[in-house]
Amino acid sequence: MRATLFPSYSTLVGAPATSAKLGPDSDSKLFQPSGYQHLPADCYYRGRQVPHIAAMVVKIRLARFGRRNQPFYNIVIAHARTARNSRPLEVIGTYDPIPKADPYDTSGKLHKDIKLDSQRARYWIGVGAQPTDTAWRLLSMVGILPKKQFGPKQDEIKGVLNKNEVKIR
Structure with a gap:
């Protein structure tokens, strides 16, 4: 029989002893109905599991397509640290910033085309996706x-001073 010099792994990470009675009605804070999950190495602090959520920020932003001087944008859901034109999590719409005449309108008004899946946009905002300034505007x-x-508030903008109001010492 081999003697162990170190305490068992379960006592190091704060796991409950097998002989202790634990359940939903017990006062123990260590009870977890789903059992203990193995966490990555950076989740351990002095031998104990430190629960933290390693969540990546998700952004609603524009991905540029089209040719030179003729941009066309997809409104996409992507991780914040990925490149602008990398593969997104989801494409929820398109935006054409170049004004064009509506073929069904005889008045000749120019408009910019925005196509958006509003249900998916509301879903992603509901789960915490953060729109960029341009995406917020759209x-x-x-x-x-x-x-x-965007910019300073109207009451913060100060007018130009008159010569009579300025005192020079």
Whole structure:
């Protein structure tokens, strides 16, 4: 028989002893109905499991397509640290920034084309996706998000001073 010099792994990570009575009605904070999950090495602090969520931020942003001087954008859901034109998690719409005449409208008004799956956009915003400033502006034009004022507020903008108001010492 071999003697162990070190305590068992379960006592190092704070696992409950097998002889202890644990259950949903017990006062133990160690009870987990799904059992212990093995966590990556960076989740351990002084031999104990430190629960943390390693979540990557998801962004709603634009991915550029088209030719030179004729841009065309896909409205995509992508991880924040990926490249602009890398493969996204999901494409939820398109945006054509070049104004074009509507073929069905005889008034000749020019408009920019935005096509968006509003249900998927609401879903991703609901689960915590963060839109970029340009995506926020497009989503507010469609009516999914409230309008956001970029830049200083109107009451913070100070007018030009008159010569009579300035005192030089």
